[in-house]
Amino acid sequence: MQENRSARARRPVEPAARPRSRTTGPPVPGSPGTGRRAGTEPRDARSPLRLRMLLSGTFLPLFAAAAVVLAVWAARSGPGDTPGSGPLTVLAAVCAVLALVAAVDPMVVSRRVRHERTRHGRGDTR
Template sequence: MYDERRRTGTEPRTARSPLHLRLALSAVFFPLFLAGTVLFATWSADSGPRDSPSPTALATLAGICAALALVAVVDLLVVTRRLRARRN
């Protein structure tokens, strides 16, 4: 396992990982992407084939938001695990 206390290169002694910033960004954007997923999926289900934007485009946007929400939640898990490991 990687030991953060051991210096391996030319990084300064006071260099710190931005884990708290990543935690804050993931905590803010996860609910936003989740809301976007629900919004676009609902809009896609309610729109007709001749509507603009098309149901396919809205479903694509819902899929993109879902993928970004998944990335955010995985990042939340990784960051919390690393912060716990740092405390121990």
């Protein structure tokens, strides 16, 4: 009787299978984990490219102007002024980075549009 208990105790216990509630669709190569898409997004989801172009065109001059104004303000601020030159310099740098992002985004969008045109057989219309 003692041998029977020890044989059961040594048997490896397999973990219970858990349901995967959020995996849908066919496997996607390069996807982390299970290799399956999670969620309900379409397979070929894209961002609204025209809106991105509009926002980039709007915010590029605003962020560039803000960076220049804040940099000039930081350069002219004195030791006792509030806000000091430190916070103004940081804000100018943040605005400059955002202006750079707004300048690069139209290039990314136009590349994506060209890629979609050639992928769907419409050719490159420059």
